[in-house]
Amino acid sequence: MQNPLSLGLVMALILGGCTGVKVEAPGQALLSREVVRLNGDGPPPAPNGECWANSVTPAVIETVTEQVVVSEEVRDDAGAVVTPASFRTKTSQRLVQDREVIWFRAPCPQDQTVQFVASLQRALKARGLYLLPVTGEMDADTAEAVRRFQAERGLDSPILSLAAARELGISATALEDL
Numbered sequence: 001m002q003n004p005l006s007l008g009l010v011m012a013l014i015l016g017g018c019t020g021v022k023v024e025a026p027g028q029a030l031l032s033r034e035v036v037r038l039n040g041d042g043p044p045p046a047p048n049g050e051c052w053a054n055s056v057t058p059a060v061i062e063t064v065t066e067q068v069v070v071s072e073e074v075r076d077d078a079g080a081v082v083t084p085a086s087f088r089t090k091t092s093q094r095l096v097q098d099r100e101v102i103w104f105r106a107p108c109p110q111d112q113t114v115q116f117v118a119s120l121q122r123a124l125k126a127r128g129l130y131l132l133p134v135t136g137e138m139d140a141d142t143a144e145a146v147r148r149f150q151a152e153r154g155l156d157s158p159i160l161s162l163a164a165a166r167e168l169g170i171s172a173t174a175l176e177d178l
């Protein structure tokens with residue numbers, strides 16, 4: 001019969017000699033790399049079975065208001081103001097950023113079943129982005145959770161991108177994308 005203490009010591013030495021394997025979680029996808037900007041209308045040409053979605057960033061217009069001198073003040077010889085200056089308000093607008101339509105690959109509509117959306121809600125819930133009950137319905141709260149998830153990765157859109165669906169583990173990843 002072996003001594004339990006010596007068996008424990010032998011096991012400790014064996015396990016102590018093992019070096020730990022470092023396992024790292026996959027990094028966040030940079031979804032902005034998936035974005036396609038086009039001059040024309042419609043999505044980019046794609047092979048059959050590939051779907052695209054778009055998101056519109058509205059134009060940003062800035063209104064500038066300034067006071068413009070209509071007449072200068074008039075002073076007497078002693079320097080006292082005889083007639084104060086008069087001003088008018090001038091308002092103008094300038095375009096800060098043009099309206100932009102971006103395109104990105106997305107899960108096809110026929111694949112976005114109740115089960116798919118429920119899986120999406122569970123994946124977002126696991127990350128603390130979706131706090132409501134899982135319904136399987138793509139509602140405003142689900143879309144907002146999708147937007148927050150994607151915005152951290154460079155795509156500020158409430159429409160689920162294929163890259164985000166893959167990162168969430170709810171869409172298959174193609175071998176060429178590994």
